[in-house]
Amino acid sequence: MMKLILTSLFTLVVFFNVLAQKLDCGLSDATAVMIKQRLMQNRMLYTKQQVHDLMSNRTITYIPVSFHSVSNSSGQGAATEKEIFAFLCGLNALYIDQDIQFFIYNQIHFRVSDAIDDDASSNASSQTMDNWSIPGTMNITIGRSLSNQWASWYSWSDYIFLLKTMMTPQAKTEAHEVGHFFGLPHTFYGWEGESAESDYGGSNAPSLINGHPVEKVSRTSGANCTTAGDGFCGTEADYFSSRTACPYIVTVKDPVGASLDPDETNIMSYASDACISTFSYDQKAAIAVDVAQRTWVSNTPNGTTDLSLTSPSAISPLNNTQFGPISNPTLRLDWTGGAPWYYLEVYGTIIPNVWVPDVSDVIYRGYHYNGNSFYDLPTSNLQAGKFYVWRVTPISNYSTCASPSPYNKFEAVSSATSLKELPLEKQMSLQINSNPVTSSYISLSVYTAEDLVGTLRIYSSDGREVLSLSNEMLLQGESSVQLPASNLVNGVYLVVLTTERGLLKQKVIVQR
Numbered sequence: 001m002m003k004l005i006l007t008s009l010f011t012l013v014v015f016f017n018v019l020a021q022k023l024d025c026g027l028s029d030a031t032a033v034m035i036k037q038r039l040m041q042n043r044m045l046y047t048k049q050q051v052h053d054l055m056s057n058r059t060i061t062y063i064p065v066s067f068h069s070v071s072n073s074s075g076q077g078a079a080t081e082k083e084i085f086a087f088l089c090g091l092n093a094l095y096i097d098q099d100i101q102f103f104i105y106n107q108i109h110f111r112v113s114d115a116i117d118d119d120a121s122s123n124a125s126s127q128t129m130d131n132w133s134i135p136g137t138m139n140i141t142i143g144r145s146l147s148n149q150w151a152s153w154y155s156w157s158d159y160i161f162l163l164k165t166m167m168t169p170q171a172k173t174e175a176h177e178v179g180h181f182f183g184l185p186h187t188f189y190g191w192e193g194e195s196a197e198s199d200y201g202g203s204n205a206p207s208l209i210n211g212h213p214v215e216k217v218s219r220t221s222g223a224n225c226t227t228a229g230d231g232f233c234g235t236e237a238d239y240f241s242s243r244t245a246c247p248y249i250v251t252v253k254d255p256v257g258a259s260l261d262p263d264e265t266n267i268m269s270y271a272s273d274a275c276i277s278t279f280s281y282d283q284k285a286a287i288a289v290d291v292a293q294r295t296w297v298s299n300t301p302n303g304t305t306d307l308s309l310t311s312p313s314a315i316s317p318l319n320n321t322q323f324g325p326i327s328n329p330t331l332r333l334d335w336t337g338g339a340p341w342y343y344l345e346v347y348g349t350i351i352p353n354v355w356v357p358d359v360s361d362v363i364y365r366g367y368h369y370n371g372n373s374f375y376d377l378p379t380s381n382l383q384a385g386k387f388y389v390w391r392v393t394p395i396s397n398y399s400t401c402a403s404p405s406p407y408n409k410f411e412a413v414s415s416a417t418s419l420k421e422l423p424l425e426k427q428m429s430l431q432i433n434s435n436p437v438t439s440s441y442i443s444l445s446v447y448t449a450e451d452l453v454g455t456l457r458i459y460s461s462d463g464r465e466v467l468s469l470s471n472e473m474l475l476q477g478e479s480s481v482q483l484p485a486s487n488l489v490n491g492v493y494l495v496v497l498t499t500e501r502g503l504l505k506q507k508v509i510v511q512r
Protein backbone atom coordinates (compact mmCIF):
# COMPACT_ATOMS: atom_id res chain seq x y z
CA MET A 1 0.00 0.00 0.00
CA MET A 2 1.27 3.45 -0.80
CA LYS A 3 0.41 6.55 1.14
CA LEU A 4 0.98 10.20 0.46
CA ILE A 5 1.36 12.36 3.51
CA LEU A 6 1.85 16.09 3.65
CA THR A 7 2.50 17.74 6.98
CA SER A 8 3.61 21.23 7.87
CA LEU A 9 6.79 19.81 9.37
CA PHE A 10 7.95 17.62 6.61
CA THR A 11 8.22 17.69 2.87
CA LEU A 12 6.16 15.39 0.72
CA VAL A 13 7.36 11.86 1.40
CA VAL A 14 6.28 8.52 0.03
CA PHE A 15 5.85 5.64 2.44
CA PHE A 16 5.65 1.96 1.72
CA ASN A 17 3.85 -0.13 4.24
CA VAL A 18 4.93 2.03 7.18
CA LEU A 19 4.13 -0.44 9.93
CA ALA A 20 5.44 -3.57 8.22
CA GLN A 21 8.28 -3.98 10.65
CA LYS A 22 7.53 -3.91 14.33
CA LEU A 23 10.32 -2.74 16.59
CA ASP A 24 10.79 -2.64 20.32
CA CYS A 25 9.95 0.99 20.54
CA GLY A 26 7.60 0.66 17.60
CA LEU A 27 9.25 3.28 15.45
CA SER A 28 8.45 2.39 11.84
CA ASP A 29 11.23 2.26 9.23
CA ALA A 30 9.67 5.22 7.44
CA THR A 31 9.53 7.30 10.61
CA ALA A 32 13.14 6.38 11.39
CA VAL A 33 14.20 7.65 7.97
CA MET A 34 12.16 10.80 8.40
CA ILE A 35 13.68 11.53 11.82
CA LYS A 36 17.17 11.23 10.37
CA GLN A 37 16.23 13.55 7.50
CA ARG A 38 14.83 16.05 9.93
CA LEU A 39 17.99 15.91 12.02
CA MET A 40 20.15 16.56 8.96
CA GLN A 41 17.88 19.42 7.83
CA ASN A 42 17.91 21.03 11.28
CA ARG A 43 21.69 20.79 11.31
CA MET A 44 21.95 22.97 8.21
CA LEU A 45 19.90 25.74 9.83
CA TYR A 46 22.34 26.64 12.61
CA THR A 47 26.07 27.16 12.78
CA LYS A 48 28.05 25.45 15.54
CA GLN A 49 28.36 28.79 17.33
CA GLN A 50 24.59 29.38 17.13
CA VAL A 51 23.92 25.93 18.55
CA HIS A 52 26.40 26.59 21.33
CA ASP A 53 24.67 29.92 22.12
CA LEU A 54 21.29 28.24 22.03
CA MET A 55 22.42 25.74 24.64
CA SER A 56 24.43 28.01 26.92
CA ASN A 57 22.26 31.14 27.05
CA ARG A 58 18.82 29.76 27.53
CA THR A 59 16.50 29.75 30.48
CA ILE A 60 14.00 26.95 30.95
CA THR A 61 11.82 26.29 27.89
CA TYR A 62 8.39 25.06 28.92
CA ILE A 63 6.86 22.72 26.35
CA PRO A 64 3.09 22.21 26.20
CA VAL A 65 2.01 18.57 26.15
CA SER A 66 -1.48 17.40 25.18
CA PHE A 67 -2.23 14.16 26.99
CA HIS A 68 -4.92 11.89 25.61
CA SER A 69 -5.76 9.08 28.04
CA VAL A 70 -7.82 6.41 26.31
CA SER A 71 -10.49 4.13 27.71
CA ASN A 72 -12.82 1.81 25.84
CA SER A 73 -16.55 2.44 25.62
CA SER A 74 -17.05 0.40 28.81
CA GLY A 75 -14.92 2.96 30.66
CA GLN A 76 -11.90 0.67 31.09
CA GLY A 77 -8.22 1.18 30.38
CA ALA A 78 -7.53 4.87 30.91
CA ALA A 79 -4.32 5.99 32.57
CA THR A 80 -5.23 7.93 35.71
CA GLU A 81 -4.28 11.50 36.51
CA LYS A 82 -2.06 10.16 39.27
CA GLU A 83 -0.13 7.93 36.82
CA ILE A 84 0.28 10.75 34.33
CA PHE A 85 1.41 13.23 37.00
CA ALA A 86 3.96 10.64 38.20
CA PHE A 87 5.51 10.05 34.79
CA LEU A 88 5.53 13.76 33.96
CA CYS A 89 7.53 14.26 37.15
CA GLY A 90 10.01 11.58 35.98
CA LEU A 91 10.19 12.98 32.45
CA ASN A 92 10.94 16.48 33.71
CA ALA A 93 13.73 15.09 35.90
CA LEU A 94 15.35 13.50 32.81
CA TYR A 95 15.21 16.77 30.80
CA ILE A 96 15.96 19.41 33.48
CA ASP A 97 19.71 19.45 32.72
CA GLN A 98 18.74 20.63 29.21
CA ASP A 99 16.56 23.43 30.64
CA ILE A 100 13.56 21.74 29.03
CA GLN A 101 10.43 21.11 31.08
CA PHE A 102 7.09 19.76 30.01
CA PHE A 103 3.69 20.88 31.21
CA ILE A 104 0.13 19.71 30.70
CA TYR A 105 -1.49 21.94 28.12
CA ASN A 106 -5.01 22.83 29.35
CA GLN A 107 -6.04 19.59 31.04
CA ILE A 108 -5.59 15.88 30.52
CA HIS A 109 -8.02 14.76 27.81
CA PHE A 110 -9.88 11.60 28.75
CA ARG A 111 -10.87 10.04 25.42
CA VAL A 112 -12.90 7.03 24.40
CA SER A 113 -11.68 4.80 21.56
CA ASP A 114 -12.35 1.08 21.29
CA ALA A 115 -9.96 0.99 18.32
CA ILE A 116 -6.96 2.30 20.31
CA ASP A 117 -7.87 0.24 23.38
CA ASP A 118 -7.80 -2.83 21.12
CA ASP A 119 -4.94 -2.07 18.68
CA ALA A 120 -3.26 1.31 18.63
CA SER A 121 -1.37 0.55 15.40
CA SER A 122 -4.46 0.02 13.26
CA ASN A 123 -5.30 2.56 10.57
CA ALA A 124 -8.43 3.60 12.44
CA SER A 125 -6.39 4.20 15.58
CA SER A 126 -3.74 6.22 13.75
CA GLN A 127 -6.44 8.36 12.19
CA THR A 128 -8.09 8.93 15.57
CA MET A 129 -4.81 9.98 17.19
CA ASP A 130 -4.17 12.28 14.24
CA ASN A 131 -7.57 13.91 14.70
CA TRP A 132 -6.99 14.42 18.41
CA SER A 133 -3.61 16.10 17.88
CA ILE A 134 -3.54 19.69 19.10
CA PRO A 135 -1.19 21.74 16.91
CA GLY A 136 1.72 23.51 18.58
CA THR A 137 1.85 20.97 21.41
CA MET A 138 3.52 17.60 21.90
CA ASN A 139 0.71 15.06 21.64
CA ILE A 140 0.97 11.91 23.77
CA THR A 141 -1.79 9.33 23.58
CA ILE A 142 -1.77 6.67 26.30
CA GLY A 143 -3.68 3.43 25.79
CA ARG A 144 -3.70 -0.32 26.35
CA SER A 145 -3.65 -1.63 22.75
CA LEU A 146 -4.73 -4.94 24.28
CA SER A 147 -4.51 -7.21 21.25
CA ASN A 148 -1.24 -5.72 20.02
CA GLN A 149 0.86 -4.79 23.01
CA TRP A 150 4.23 -4.60 21.41
CA ALA A 151 5.45 -1.09 21.81
CA SER A 152 5.28 2.62 22.34
CA TRP A 153 6.32 4.73 19.39
CA TYR A 154 6.65 8.10 17.75
CA SER A 155 4.68 8.47 14.52
CA TRP A 156 5.63 10.33 11.35
CA SER A 157 2.39 12.21 11.98
CA ASP A 158 4.17 13.85 14.92
CA TYR A 159 2.42 12.25 17.88
CA ILE A 160 3.61 9.77 20.48
CA PHE A 161 1.70 6.63 21.39
CA LEU A 162 2.58 5.37 24.85
CA LEU A 163 1.59 1.85 25.79
CA LYS A 164 0.05 2.08 29.24
CA THR A 165 2.07 -0.89 30.55
CA MET A 166 5.32 0.92 29.59
CA MET A 167 4.44 4.04 31.64
CA THR A 168 6.54 4.36 34.79
CA PRO A 169 7.38 7.17 37.20
CA GLN A 170 11.01 6.83 35.99
CA ALA A 171 9.72 7.74 32.49
CA LYS A 172 12.57 6.05 30.57
CA THR A 173 10.38 4.89 27.67
CA GLU A 174 8.69 8.28 27.65
CA ALA A 175 12.05 10.11 27.50
CA HIS A 176 13.11 7.88 24.56
CA GLU A 177 9.96 8.57 22.54
CA VAL A 178 10.22 12.28 23.32
CA GLY A 179 13.79 12.04 21.99
CA HIS A 180 12.37 10.79 18.68
CA PHE A 181 9.83 13.63 18.74
CA PHE A 182 12.79 16.06 18.87
CA GLY A 183 14.45 14.36 15.92
CA LEU A 184 16.83 11.91 17.57
CA PRO A 185 17.37 8.61 15.69
CA HIS A 186 18.21 5.42 17.56
CA THR A 187 21.91 5.14 18.41
CA PHE A 188 21.79 1.96 16.26
CA TYR A 189 20.10 3.66 13.30
CA GLY A 190 19.90 1.29 10.31
CA TRP A 191 20.08 -1.83 12.49
CA GLU A 192 16.42 -1.70 13.57
CA GLY A 193 15.09 -5.26 13.49
CA GLU A 194 18.56 -6.78 12.91
CA SER A 195 20.51 -9.09 15.23
CA ALA A 196 24.09 -7.87 14.89
CA GLU A 197 25.60 -10.33 17.35
CA SER A 198 24.00 -13.46 15.95
CA ASP A 199 24.60 -12.43 12.32
CA TYR A 200 28.10 -10.92 12.57
CA GLY A 201 29.47 -12.00 16.00
CA GLY A 202 33.26 -12.51 15.92
CA SER A 203 33.61 -10.88 12.51
CA ASN A 204 33.38 -7.49 10.81
CA ALA A 205 30.01 -5.88 10.16
CA PRO A 206 29.19 -5.07 6.54
CA SER A 207 29.64 -1.48 5.38
CA LEU A 208 25.94 -1.19 4.52
CA ILE A 209 22.98 -2.41 6.56
CA ASN A 210 19.46 -2.18 5.12
CA GLY A 211 20.85 0.32 2.63
CA HIS A 212 22.32 2.58 5.38
CA PRO A 213 26.08 3.12 5.79
CA VAL A 214 27.30 1.38 8.97
CA GLU A 215 28.89 3.75 11.50
CA LYS A 216 32.58 3.12 12.11
CA VAL A 217 34.17 3.30 15.56
CA SER A 218 36.95 5.70 14.52
CA ARG A 219 36.39 9.40 15.16
CA THR A 220 39.56 10.36 13.24
CA SER A 221 40.83 8.70 10.08
CA GLY A 222 38.08 7.29 7.89
CA ALA A 223 35.37 8.40 10.31
CA ASN A 224 31.81 8.52 8.96
CA CYS A 225 30.04 9.39 12.24
CA THR A 226 28.60 12.72 11.09
CA THR A 227 26.37 10.96 8.57
CA ALA A 228 26.32 7.21 9.32
CA GLY A 229 24.34 5.62 12.16
CA ASP A 230 22.52 8.19 14.26
CA GLY A 231 24.58 11.00 12.70
CA PHE A 232 26.28 11.94 15.99
CA CYS A 233 30.01 11.58 16.60
CA GLY A 234 29.26 12.16 20.28
CA THR A 235 27.46 8.81 20.58
CA GLU A 236 29.51 5.65 20.13
CA ALA A 237 28.84 3.32 17.19
CA ASP A 238 26.02 0.96 18.19
CA TYR A 239 24.51 -1.92 16.18
CA PHE A 240 22.24 -3.43 18.83
CA SER A 241 18.52 -3.26 18.32
CA SER A 242 17.46 -5.69 21.01
CA ARG A 243 17.15 -4.75 24.64
CA THR A 244 20.66 -5.25 25.97
CA ALA A 245 22.15 -5.50 29.42
CA CYS A 246 24.91 -3.27 30.73
CA PRO A 247 27.78 -3.62 30.29
CA TYR A 248 27.06 -5.34 26.99
CA ILE A 249 29.67 -7.80 25.76
CA VAL A 250 30.19 -7.28 22.05
CA THR A 251 32.11 -9.53 19.63
CA VAL A 252 30.99 -8.03 16.32
CA LYS A 253 33.51 -5.49 14.97
CA ASP A 254 33.00 -2.43 12.79
CA PRO A 255 33.47 -2.72 8.98
CA VAL A 256 37.24 -2.10 9.30
CA GLY A 257 37.74 -4.45 12.26
CA ALA A 258 37.68 -1.98 15.19
CA SER A 259 36.11 -3.09 18.50
CA LEU A 260 32.78 -1.60 19.46
CA ASP A 261 31.92 -0.09 22.81
CA PRO A 262 28.31 1.10 22.59
CA ASP A 263 27.05 3.45 25.31
CA GLU A 264 24.44 1.55 27.32
CA THR A 265 23.53 4.67 29.31
CA ASN A 266 22.19 6.42 26.22
CA ILE A 267 18.42 6.95 26.30
CA MET A 268 18.17 6.49 22.52
CA SER A 269 19.80 3.04 22.70
CA TYR A 270 17.95 -0.19 23.39
CA ALA A 271 19.83 -1.00 26.56
CA SER A 272 17.37 -1.91 29.29
CA ASP A 273 15.57 0.81 31.21
CA ALA A 274 17.76 0.20 34.25
CA CYS A 275 20.87 1.10 32.21
CA ILE A 276 19.76 4.23 30.36
CA SER A 277 19.90 7.69 31.88
CA THR A 278 21.56 10.22 29.58
CA PHE A 279 21.67 11.96 26.23
CA SER A 280 25.03 12.81 24.65
CA TYR A 281 26.06 16.44 24.15
CA ASP A 282 25.39 16.13 20.40
CA GLN A 283 21.92 14.75 21.03
CA LYS A 284 21.18 17.60 23.43
CA ALA A 285 22.33 20.09 20.80
CA ALA A 286 19.98 18.50 18.26
CA ILE A 287 17.10 18.68 20.76
CA ALA A 288 17.87 22.35 21.43
CA VAL A 289 17.70 23.10 17.70
CA ASP A 290 14.46 21.18 17.26
CA VAL A 291 12.85 22.93 20.25
CA ALA A 292 13.81 26.28 18.72
CA GLN A 293 12.56 25.23 15.27
CA ARG A 294 9.08 24.27 16.39
CA THR A 295 6.17 26.60 16.97
CA TRP A 296 4.58 26.16 20.37
CA VAL A 297 1.03 27.26 21.05
CA SER A 298 2.10 28.33 24.56
CA ASN A 299 5.24 28.33 26.68
CA THR A 300 3.46 29.35 29.85
CA PRO A 301 2.51 26.77 32.47
CA ASN A 302 0.01 27.79 35.14
CA GLY A 303 2.82 27.91 37.69
CA THR A 304 6.57 27.42 37.68
CA THR A 305 7.04 27.00 41.43
CA ASP A 306 8.41 23.64 42.52
CA LEU A 307 5.45 22.56 44.64
CA SER A 308 7.36 19.71 46.25
CA LEU A 309 9.17 22.31 48.39
CA THR A 310 6.11 23.49 50.31
CA SER A 311 3.14 21.75 51.87
CA PRO A 312 -0.38 23.13 52.36
CA SER A 313 -1.61 23.36 55.95
CA ALA A 314 -5.11 23.30 57.37
CA ILE A 315 -6.92 26.59 57.99
CA SER A 316 -10.35 25.16 58.78
CA PRO A 317 -10.98 22.94 60.54
CA LEU A 318 -7.68 23.26 62.37
CA ASN A 319 -5.90 20.01 63.09
CA ASN A 320 -7.34 18.04 66.03
CA THR A 321 -10.55 20.03 66.32
CA GLN A 322 -14.25 19.45 65.95
CA PHE A 323 -16.03 20.06 62.66
CA GLY A 324 -19.72 20.68 62.33
CA PRO A 325 -22.61 20.85 62.36
CA ILE A 326 -23.05 17.90 60.04
CA SER A 327 -26.72 18.83 59.77
CA ASN A 328 -25.48 21.32 57.14
CA PRO A 329 -25.44 19.77 53.65
CA THR A 330 -21.80 20.74 53.22
CA LEU A 331 -18.92 21.91 55.40
CA ARG A 332 -15.98 23.86 54.06
CA LEU A 333 -12.46 22.42 54.23
CA ASP A 334 -10.02 25.28 53.85
CA TRP A 335 -6.24 25.17 53.45
CA THR A 336 -3.31 27.48 52.73
CA GLY A 337 -3.30 28.14 49.00
CA GLY A 338 -0.82 29.03 46.30
CA ALA A 339 -1.10 26.08 43.91
CA PRO A 340 -3.34 26.16 40.83
CA TRP A 341 -4.56 22.58 41.29
CA TYR A 342 -5.10 20.29 44.28
CA TYR A 343 -5.79 16.67 45.04
CA LEU A 344 -7.95 16.38 48.16
CA GLU A 345 -8.41 13.19 50.17
CA VAL A 346 -10.73 12.66 53.13
CA TYR A 347 -10.80 9.30 54.93
CA GLY A 348 -12.29 7.66 57.97
CA THR A 349 -10.10 6.32 60.77
CA ILE A 350 -9.42 2.73 61.77
CA ILE A 351 -10.11 2.76 65.50
CA PRO A 352 -12.61 5.16 67.10
CA ASN A 353 -10.82 8.05 68.76
CA VAL A 354 -7.44 7.11 67.31
CA TRP A 355 -6.18 9.09 64.35
CA VAL A 356 -5.10 6.24 62.13
CA PRO A 357 -6.27 6.85 58.55
CA ASP A 358 -8.35 4.12 56.95
CA VAL A 359 -7.70 4.77 53.24
CA SER A 360 -10.25 2.13 52.30
CA ASP A 361 -12.91 4.29 53.98
CA VAL A 362 -13.02 6.98 51.30
CA ILE A 363 -15.20 9.90 52.34
CA TYR A 364 -14.05 12.03 49.43
CA ARG A 365 -11.22 11.94 46.90
CA GLY A 366 -10.84 14.23 43.92
CA TYR A 367 -8.82 16.62 41.79
CA HIS A 368 -9.60 20.33 41.89
CA TYR A 369 -8.69 22.36 38.84
CA ASN A 370 -10.49 25.59 39.73
CA GLY A 371 -7.70 27.23 41.72
CA ASN A 372 -9.74 27.22 44.96
CA SER A 373 -7.92 26.25 48.13
CA PHE A 374 -11.15 25.12 49.76
CA TYR A 375 -13.81 22.52 49.18
CA ASP A 376 -17.39 22.28 50.40
CA LEU A 377 -17.41 18.69 51.60
CA PRO A 378 -20.82 16.99 51.48
CA THR A 379 -21.68 15.84 55.01
CA SER A 380 -23.72 12.82 53.89
CA ASN A 381 -20.80 10.44 54.59
CA LEU A 382 -19.91 11.93 57.99
CA GLN A 383 -21.15 10.65 61.35
CA ALA A 384 -21.22 12.70 64.53
CA GLY A 385 -18.62 11.57 67.05
CA LYS A 386 -16.51 9.85 64.40
CA PHE A 387 -12.96 10.88 63.63
CA TYR A 388 -11.71 11.71 60.13
CA VAL A 389 -8.45 12.65 58.43
CA TRP A 390 -7.78 14.75 55.35
CA ARG A 391 -4.82 15.87 53.32
CA VAL A 392 -4.08 17.96 50.25
CA THR A 393 -1.53 17.55 47.44
CA PRO A 394 -0.61 20.74 45.55
CA ILE A 395 -0.21 20.38 41.77
CA SER A 396 0.38 22.67 38.82
CA ASN A 397 0.31 21.66 35.20
CA TYR A 398 4.12 21.72 35.36
CA SER A 399 5.01 20.71 38.94
CA THR A 400 3.55 17.25 39.54
CA CYS A 401 6.05 15.82 42.02
CA ALA A 402 4.72 17.09 45.37
CA SER A 403 3.84 14.70 48.18
CA PRO A 404 0.56 15.08 50.06
CA SER A 405 0.48 17.33 53.13
CA PRO A 406 0.56 15.56 56.52
CA TYR A 407 -2.87 14.31 57.57
CA ASN A 408 -5.10 16.76 59.45
CA LYS A 409 -7.69 15.36 61.81
CA PHE A 410 -11.18 16.36 62.84
CA GLU A 411 -14.09 15.00 64.81
CA ALA A 412 -17.46 15.37 63.10
CA VAL A 413 -20.02 16.90 65.48
CA SER A 414 -23.73 17.45 65.22
CA SER A 415 -23.58 21.01 66.54
CA ALA A 416 -21.07 23.71 65.80
CA THR A 417 -18.63 24.18 68.63
CA SER A 418 -16.28 27.08 68.57
CA LEU A 419 -12.68 26.44 69.45
CA LYS A 420 -13.10 28.43 72.66
CA GLU A 421 -15.74 26.02 73.89
CA LEU A 422 -13.55 22.94 73.44
CA PRO A 423 -11.98 21.39 76.54
CA LEU A 424 -8.57 22.92 77.24
CA GLU A 425 -6.69 19.68 76.40
CA LYS A 426 -8.12 19.87 72.84
CA GLN A 427 -6.98 23.47 72.50
CA MET A 428 -3.45 23.22 73.82
CA SER A 429 -0.81 21.01 75.42
CA LEU A 430 2.52 21.42 77.19
CA GLN A 431 5.26 18.77 77.30
CA ILE A 432 8.76 18.62 78.81
CA ASN A 433 10.93 16.89 76.23
CA SER A 434 13.65 15.41 78.43
CA ASN A 435 12.96 15.15 82.10
CA PRO A 436 15.01 15.16 84.31
CA VAL A 437 16.89 18.06 82.76
CA THR A 438 20.66 17.49 82.56
CA SER A 439 21.60 20.32 80.19
CA SER A 440 21.61 24.11 80.55
CA TYR A 441 18.10 24.53 79.17
CA ILE A 442 14.61 23.10 79.52
CA SER A 443 13.18 21.90 76.23
CA LEU A 444 9.40 22.17 75.85
CA SER A 445 6.90 21.25 73.15
CA VAL A 446 3.82 23.46 73.04
CA TYR A 447 0.79 22.69 70.92
CA THR A 448 -2.03 25.17 70.36
CA ALA A 449 -5.02 24.82 68.04
CA GLU A 450 -4.77 28.49 67.08
CA ASP A 451 -2.35 31.40 67.47
CA LEU A 452 -2.20 32.53 71.11
CA VAL A 453 -0.15 34.86 73.29
CA GLY A 454 1.14 33.19 76.44
CA THR A 455 3.39 33.62 79.47
CA LEU A 456 5.83 30.96 80.61
CA ARG A 457 6.97 30.96 84.21
CA ILE A 458 9.15 28.64 86.27
CA TYR A 459 8.62 28.29 90.02
CA SER A 460 10.96 26.63 92.49
CA SER A 461 9.62 24.15 95.05
CA ASP A 462 9.39 26.91 97.69
CA GLY A 463 7.09 28.94 95.41
CA ARG A 464 9.61 31.52 94.19
CA GLU A 465 9.31 32.64 90.55
CA VAL A 466 12.76 31.94 89.04
CA LEU A 467 11.99 32.74 85.40
CA SER A 468 9.27 34.62 83.53
CA LEU A 469 8.80 35.07 79.77
CA SER A 470 5.70 37.12 79.04
CA ASN A 471 3.86 37.89 75.79
CA GLU A 472 5.31 34.90 73.94
CA MET A 473 3.64 34.36 70.57
CA LEU A 474 2.55 30.72 70.28
CA LEU A 475 1.80 29.88 66.66
CA GLN A 476 -0.91 27.41 65.73
CA GLY A 477 0.46 23.87 65.71
CA GLU A 478 3.42 22.40 67.54
CA SER A 479 6.36 24.61 68.54
CA SER A 480 9.54 23.90 70.48
CA VAL A 481 10.59 26.29 73.20
CA GLN A 482 13.92 26.27 75.06
CA LEU A 483 14.05 27.94 78.45
CA PRO A 484 17.44 28.93 79.93
CA ALA A 485 18.13 26.83 83.03
CA SER A 486 21.87 27.08 83.66
CA ASN A 487 21.35 29.09 86.85
CA LEU A 488 18.83 26.64 88.33
CA VAL A 489 20.24 24.45 91.08
CA ASN A 490 19.27 20.78 91.20
CA GLY A 491 15.74 20.32 92.40
CA VAL A 492 12.07 20.15 91.46
CA TYR A 493 10.46 23.05 89.56
CA LEU A 494 7.07 23.83 88.09
CA VAL A 495 6.72 25.14 84.51
CA VAL A 496 3.49 27.08 84.03
CA LEU A 497 2.05 28.26 80.71
CA THR A 498 -0.69 30.86 81.02
CA THR A 499 -2.89 31.99 78.11
CA GLU A 500 -6.34 33.54 77.83
CA ARG A 501 -7.70 30.01 77.42
CA GLY A 502 -6.34 28.75 80.73
CA LEU A 503 -3.30 27.44 82.47
CA LEU A 504 -1.14 24.33 81.90
CA LYS A 505 1.59 23.12 84.25
CA GLN A 506 4.28 20.45 84.23
CA LYS A 507 6.73 19.37 86.90
CA VAL A 508 10.39 19.33 85.90
CA ILE A 509 13.44 17.99 87.73
CA VAL A 510 16.85 19.58 87.24
CA GLN A 511 19.57 16.99 87.89
CA ARG A 512 23.04 17.63 86.54
Ligand SMILES: [Zn+2]
Nearest residue numbers: 025027176186
Ligand atom coordinates in the same frame (compact mmCIF):
# COMPACT_ATOMS: atom_id res chain seq x y z
ZN1 LIG B 1 12.82 4.26 19.60
